[in-house]
Amino acid sequence: MKQGDVHHFIGISKDDAKKLIEEHPSIPHIIINDKVYYPKAKLRDWLLKLGE
Numbered sequence: 001m002k003q004g005d006v007h008h009f010i011g012i013s014k015d016d017a018k019k020l021i022e023e024h025p026s027i028p029h030i031i032i033n034d035k036v037y038y039p040k041a042k043l044r045d046w047l048l049k050l051g052e
Contacts, residue, residue, distance in 0.1 A: 001043075003036050010047065024050070 001009060007017035021027055028042035 001038050001040060003038065006038055006043070009038075009040065009043065 003021065004014075006021070007014045010017060010020075012020070026046075027038070028046050029036050029038050031037075
């Protein structure tokens with residue numbers, strides 16, 4: 001999913017999602033043609049581990 005859709009997936013505001021991405025560079029992502037994408041399954045797993 002695109003960066004602009006991360007907040008929908010997580011259920012937080014756009015500003016909070018942007019801050020989360022800035023504060024956690026380890027967030028799972030891939031870059032294709034200078035665009036950042038977040039794989040849903042890996043993002044879900046990462047969030048679960050972050051909440052432990």
